[in-house]
């Protein structure tokens with residue numbers, strides 16, 4: 001799956017795209033794993049509410065201040081790497097009835113922390129025994 005991010009930091013809801021990938025495979029019951037092979041991005045599962053999206057970015061900024069990192073001597077993006085470490089780079093979710101079996105208020109987000117860039121996600125959908 002490819003994503004073209006459009007700003008330096010951005011949360012992109014990829015739930016519908018993952019559901020399309022699941023539908024394409026024909027898997028009814030199983031596991032969907034989405035993995036970001038980048039070091040300045042993340043995958044999170046939470047509520048797609050505009051205020052909350054801003055709060056998430058604000059909170060990781062508070063946790064990881066802007067300056068004072070050794071890695072900034074290399075390419076000046078230590079903060080992006082550190083925020084990615086905190087959020088994590090993959091999610092594993094149940095599949096049921098041919099789609100993601102998420103909670104009512106859950107969405108899956110790709111988190112850009114050092115964009116804009118062209119990004120690539122690895123998605124694996126595994127069938128398990130029907131219950």
Ligand code: ZN
Pocket residue numbers: 071074075076077078081
């Ligand atoms: Zn770097």
